Amino acid sequence: MTDLPSEWTHEPRKILQFRPGSKVGDIDPNSSPGYRGAKNGSESVQAERNTRFAGLQEMLYANGKAGDKRSLLLVLQGMDTAGKGGIVKHVVGAGDPMGIRYTSFGVPTEEERAHHYLWRVRKALPTGGHIGVFDRSHYEDVLVVRVHDLVPRDVWEPRYDEINAFEKELVDSGTTIVKCAMFVSLDEQRRRLAERLDRPDKYWKYNPGDVTERLLWPAYQQAYQAVLDRTSTDYAPWFVIPSDKKWYSRLAINELLIEALKSMGLSWPPAGFDVEAEKKRLAQA
Numbered sequence: 001m002t003d004l005p006s007e008w009t010h011e012p013r014k015i016l017q018f019r020p021g022s023k024v025g026d027i028d029p030n031s032s033p034g035y036r037g038a039k040n041g042s043e044s045v046q047a048e049r050n051t052r053f054a055g056l057q058e059m060l061y062a063n064g065k066a067g068d069k070r071s072l073l074l075v076l077q078g079m080d081t082a083g084k085g086g087i088v089k090h091v092v093g094a095g096d097p098m099g100i101r102y103t104s105f106g107v108p109t110e111e112e113r114a115h116h117y118l119w120r121v122r123k124a125l126p127t128g129g130h131i132g133v134f135d136r137s138h139y140e141d142v143l144v145v146r147v148h149d150l151v152p153r154d155v156w157e158p159r160y161d162e163i164n165a166f167e168k169e170l171v172d173s174g175t176t177i178v179k180c181a182m183f184v185s186l187d188e189q190r191r192r193l194a195e196r197l198d199r200p201d202k203y204w205k206y207n208p209g210d211v212t213e214r215l216l217w218p219a220y221q222q223a224y225q226a227v228l229d230r231t232s233t234d235y236a237p238w239f240v241i242p243s244d245k246k247w248y249s250r251l252a253i254n255e256l257l258i259e260a261l262k263s264m265g266l267s268w269p270p271a272g273f274d275v276e277a278e279k280k281r282l283a284q285a
Helices: 042-065 084-090 119-123 138-142 159-172 186-198 200-205 209-214 217-231 246-262 275-284
Strands: 071-078 100-104 131-135 175-183 238-242
Touching: 042 071, 042 246, 071 084, 071 246, 084 131, 084 175, 084 246, 138 159, 138 217, 159 175, 159 217, 175 217, 175 246, 186 200, 186 209, 209 217, 217 238, 238 246
Parallel strands: 071 131, 071 175, 100 131, 175 238
Antiparallel strands: none
């Protein structure tokens, strides 16, 4: 039985999952698939679902402390201003930070470049009981690398299959993967970048290189299409998240996380001691 809020007409995991044959160019970043509610009222829904997420995340963490090796990995992939940071702050941030591991993958360091591209990714994987969050990810090595021609095609081309094998290994070892491709329109991205230039408290978030990346959007569309076509698998599917409406993308990813945690069939771990005996000991202490 689902506890999905009534504002949802369809389960997000079903309506947002990438379907073979779908085209990146057909995505409407300003849409809100499966949700009949509006921005007005979304805050109360978000607050209630954050509580639900936090309860499940605590249960996962508790099981990890008891030796459970299962974990969850959230992959957030998207152009700058797509709202990845907002997901981390307003959705994942509702959980207990002790059970969450956040990693932002930027330009590889000299040490990272000296290793296989998955080396730094493996180092950041969540351990049992934890939720790992990748702000950008191993997919940079078939997106940015491809668009900017940083390595020859015969180097990045085999990576799709390598990534599939890598993710299958993770799933087989007990990691549930939730991959979210966040799409923001160029108009909305311009507005968000302009806001950063208008506010001194946002200057630190502005990167002049983002304007250059905007000019490469047709190439990025092709690169994202290849990623979705070739790495959306039954064990680690991609979810396409329209992200012009921040409130919607946050609600959608929140539900994807809740559903992923629920699918684990979690329950509170039993006490590893005699509860009644400990009550008596405590009373006498």
